[in-house]
Amino acid sequence: MPLMKFHIYGGWPKEEITTLLDVAHDAMVRSFNVPVRDRYQVLNTYSSETMLIQDTGLDIPRTDRFVLVEVVSRARTTEQKQAFYFNLCEDLLEKCGISSSDVMISVVESSDADWSFGHGRAQFLTNEL
Template identity: 50%
Template sequence: MHILDTGLGVERLTRYLVITVITRPRTTAQKQAFYRRVVDRLHDELGMRKEDVMVSMVQNTDEDWSFFGGDAQFLPVLQAPW
């Protein structure tokens, strides 16, 4: 995988970390606090450069999950109308 600058002016090393989080909807403030905490801890505990960590979130809800059998297990069971 190659992570492009995308015009943000950041220079990355050849080693970097990409984190994708699947989550329920969160506020902007919650997301920003999470990004900061992850990057700060990776920097403080592992010595990673903050410029070499990319985090993205993918939001979904209960209807977006089927664990088996073609059913959405997190949704209420729909009863037939008859």
């Protein structure tokens, strides 16, 4: 945990998707101090007709390399979130050639009672985690 959801336009080669997910996980580990094996990622692809992403009036240019990252997580500090935004954008540019103008990130906070990792138990509440 955190759960990372990626939304991209279709057509990316498999190796680029693998690199995207690896880069994002590394940025998460460094920014949120989560264990390396704490990796939960889902990726969805869309056509240009089914995903419309504009710039909220900020004049941010978007391309077909756009990546929306949704993070569902326990509460994190403002500093951790800002570190994640920076680290992810910097790493995606360096390792994937994705401009920071093509990266949108949303963090949604949840409580310990909102997570079950299996077996019908809330492992944060039962102190299994």
